[in-house]
Amino acid sequence: MTKVSMTVNGRAVSAEAEGRTLLVNYLREGLGLTGTHVGCDTSQCGACVVHVDGQAVKSCTVFAQDVAGADVRTIEGMANADGSLSTLQQAFQDHHGLQCGYCTPGMVMSSAALLAENPKPTEAEVRYHLEGNICRCTGYHNIVKAVLAASGQDVTKIAAE
Amino acid sequence: MPKDGGIGASTKRREDVRFLTGKGRYTDDINIRGQLHAHFIRSQVAHGTIRKIDTRDAEAMPGVVKVFTSADFAGVGGIPTGWQVTSRDGSVMLEPKHPVLAEGKVRHVGDPIAVVVAETLDQARDAAEAVEIDIDELPAVMDMKAAVQGGPLVHDEIGSNLCYDWGFVEENRAAVDEAFKKAAHVTTLDLVNNRLIANPMEPRVAVGDYEDHSGQHTLYTTSQNPHVIRLLMGAFVLSIPEHKLRVVAPDVGGGFGSKIYHYAEEAFVTKAAQILKRPVKWTSSRSEAFISDAQGRDHQTRIQLALDADNNFMALRCETYANMGAYLSTFAPCIPTWLHGTLLAGNYKTPLVYTNVKAVFTNTVPVDAYRGAGRPEATFQLERVIDKAARELGVSPVELRRKNFIKPDQYPYQTPVAVVYDTGNYDATLDKLLELSDYAGFEARAAESKARGKLRGFGLAHYIEACGIAPSNLVGQLGARAGLYESATVRVNATGSITVFTGSHSHGQGHETTFAQVISDMIGIDASQVEIVHGDTSNTPMGMGTYGSRSLAVGGSAMVKATNKIINKAKKIAAHLMEASEADIELKDGKFTVAGTDKEKTWVDITLAAYVPHNYPLESIEPGLEETAFYDPSNFTYPAGAYGCELEVDPETGKVEILAFTAADDFGNVVNPMIVEGQVHGGLAQGIGQAMLEHCVFDENGQLLSGSFMDYAMPRADDVPFYSVDHSCATPCTHNPLGVKGCGEAGAIGSPPAVVNAVLDALHRGGFTNVTHIDMPVSPSRVWQAMHG
Amino acid sequence: MHNFDFVKPSTIADAAQALSHEGAQALSGGQTLIPTMKQRLAAPATLVSLTAIPEMQGVCLGDGGLHIGAATPHAVVAREAKAHYPALAALAGGIGDPAVRNRGTIGGSLANNDPAACYPSAVLASGATVVTNTRKIAADDYFQGLFSTALHDGEIITSIVFPIPEKAAYVKFDQPASRFALTGVFVAKYAGGVRVAVTGASQDGVFRWKDAEAALSADFSPAAIKGLAMESGTMIHDLHGTQAYRANLVKVLTGRAVAAALA
């Protein structure tokens, strides 16, 4: 066990980690931040996506020790400072972009990363960007719609409200 | 416009806030002080005799508390089956024991053999490698037909791999054969309904806790129906009376059927916690889910349709082999029978239908209900054989369907397969579909594709499903070992807010929002004043949970019934307070008035009076305002709809791209359109997934070839288009108070045949007219093979 | 997974030193190694992270073409190689998904040599040089079949040097589940001739389709390969495609890659 320190959602934190401790376990078990989920063991579902130094990564496929000192953001750190939902989170609620909520943290983190580098993505760009995030509930329709809406684009023409 | 928060409004979901901020509380988020971790050691072979299990080295490893084998579960019952099917000859199905941990033999890859319990999960996994297990491998039986023709026995003690041989309607068998002899045309189709893996994104988790001083057990589990688990596990497996067993299903990350069943791991952690006097937690990995969650579908079918000279359907005959896997999962026997054979009339007035289903044991993971359960299988074969018949006869698939539809003036309609449809209008949904999908413009679009070297096709499918499962007396006659009512307790608090305890369960469906909308509408208070509680057997009335699109139709009806009791009692109190006759009291917008006067009491006046009964008719009614109701429906509900798929095939690679998917559904009344549409979207993606991507495949030795997301293709965002969905053609259900029909499974039922019909249409237009069928998934390789192979 | 010690050196020399110990293994982006370790299929005693070594990072023009540090993530290659070698950048931008591209590296991909990986086809079609801490290996010598390469135990890929072609394109046909290449074809046209490398298709891993190279060197157009037939006997057969199907894909995708290179 080694003490591993990093910044998570703006706070300096530290917790014990073995070599094999994955970032997702460090967050969930070490820090009690259970918003980041685990949906697979082959690095494909994206339920675990967080931001490390501003970039989306699969926290199930990174060792905690490998990102010691990094600046990490998780779903718990995505709301506005006053606790209200961010524009992206609000769009997910407004457009019913989630059902069971299990894939949602990863979807929000991946989508936020997309909008940071491409503020007005096309539908195809959103779908392509979310290739590594599997949702079993929504059929993706309302997730894509929510991301487009969060980017300030008009989604009223997209069938079904 | 319905008011926000009331019936008919697309009210935003209140549950979303916790999910969007990482505050959801799923079972894996629960950690109890002192908890141990369980790791299951599972069979790596599909069939074998266990010679030896040596746990000594493992038990000496760091952190290991105990390694369990079946010997530790000697006094424990097997995992029960909730449905009994009777064969054509009157015998009951074969029902082999399903032990919590394998006894003597392993029967599928993934069958649990031993469990290491340790202080940490890593320690348990490390120690698992030190458990020595000797298995003599036996030949595996994989093919269903071989299994019933003298293949190796999955269960030696029952002497056969044929679980049952079911005929329905057996009395019609001869008449159906006769009709086929007289038919002007017979269309025959052999097809496979591909085996699927449900894969809710949250893998299963179970945490067992035990309180020594009181003998109280608690199981936290990822379940769609905690009361069913309490009943099955308590009564049949562990012999724990209900009052000593609490089952909690907190936030659950999707189910799609796979979280209905009682699983060995639940019984294990509950029992192990008692033995070890410490909480025990098990979290499935995804790899484990692939070999331990019940799987879906897996039928091999010959379907035949007989038509007369005017293209009227005369009779339908279906012969199906249905894979049960190695053990009977909780509701497995009823899926290919009562949820399949009873749906084969479809939307059509086919007078005679006969189905024979042979359910077969094989050395594979157990199979049970997966979204739609039985109804997708029925719809697929019916809608495929109709399309094939239309092509053989050279008539339009649209018109052939329309000609044979049950007409709007024929309801209630008695089908030849037991069920009675209460309402419907299939011409309306078909017309709506053709309009929304711009069917008229299709030929022009096909020509444009052709110019680009692509083959465009349009596929149509109509479906009906029986949901709102279901009348208890009926399902009892059909072999169910449980009732299928639903329950609700409506607790009005002193200051007027309301807490509803429902026996239903939400794992993505949004009950917390929609159920509150119903109450808000009925009483006229703001929806924010209503809280919906579900998922804990310690505070909700005995209920059967969520599956079969039953939550609102059955659970919602129970809540309406309880709320009506509340309103009746509140009116009595209001009558007393306003010195009026009860019959004159009206409740509107949260106010009680006396007809013909200006007297008025608010909702809160009444609720306060109920709990502070100073001026109160104590001689005739009790204080308080809390009612429980159980609702048992008198019939199933019958959602129906028309689905259209437009796609392009790349003739060089066989790749299929869905360009548009349109769904015109009749769900009866709709409480929250936004949520209903979301349910359809999700169902469509799963149906498109079945049709184009998903396939659970074992090799001949029983090894799972599609054992991870690397080989089992889940639909991704770029596999599907924006869908066009409509539910305006509503014929409300006639026998439940809300007039609702259920929408959870429709998308997964109607879409697979629409996709496959569209692929075949594209190939025919491209000149590949000798291709009459392609089995799902219509992967690029299979489509290319069909064209060029 | 099994436990291990984790070290993160900052120079190639220190990394080589750490890797010389029994049971030590290199860790780059971890996008292949970590899932493998979860399945307990790899159990190193020490993991030596290569991601903090500045010499192994980045994309720049230099002697012999485009130099890419072995620990450069796919996302960086997708961005920074675009101006110099657009087909290579596009290939990098099509690997996995954004989160995988942010961690996974070119060196890891080449060391692993998955038969369905994308980069090996670019390296082979470009006639690139794999530079290690001890030597330079020509692409034609580097790939030695499924998951096997010319690397010795403990040898570290430090960079890859890609000669820049006149025209090139990579066309990938996704395996529907993993989204790796069911088949992928990289075509690169140099002054000295055309090279065609195929991934995903063969039981022997990435290979050059010499018949197509000859035909395309004579006439760089999709029509040039029309008359060729791809031998299917050595193709992979699995859940996602038969041998005949893959042989067909090789030909179709080669034609499409040529068309894309010309576009």
Ligand SMILES: Cc1cc2nc3c(=O)[nH]c(=O)nc-3n(C[C@H](O)[C@H](O)[C@H](O)COP(=O)(O)OP(=O)(O)OC[C@H]3O[C@@H](n4cnc5c(N)ncnc54)[C@H](O)[C@@H]3O)c2cc1C
């Ligand atoms: C969901 C998903 C999708 C993917 N899709 C694709 C795809 O479409 N196409 C594709 O090509 N790949 C794909 N990959 C694989 C991905 O590109 C990996 O990043 C890559 O194969 C390995 O690179 P890495 O840096 O992650 O290596 P690691 O996982 O860290 O290492 C892999 C192996 O290489 C060794 N190694 C690493 N670096 C060096 C070095 N510099 N010198 C010597 N040995 C070294 C390690 O010891 C290990 O054995 C996918 C991966 C995932 C998880």
Ligand code: FES
């Ligand atoms: S948990 Fe599935 S990708 Fe990380």
Ligand code: FES
């Ligand atoms: S909302 Fe359930 S998996 Fe996406």
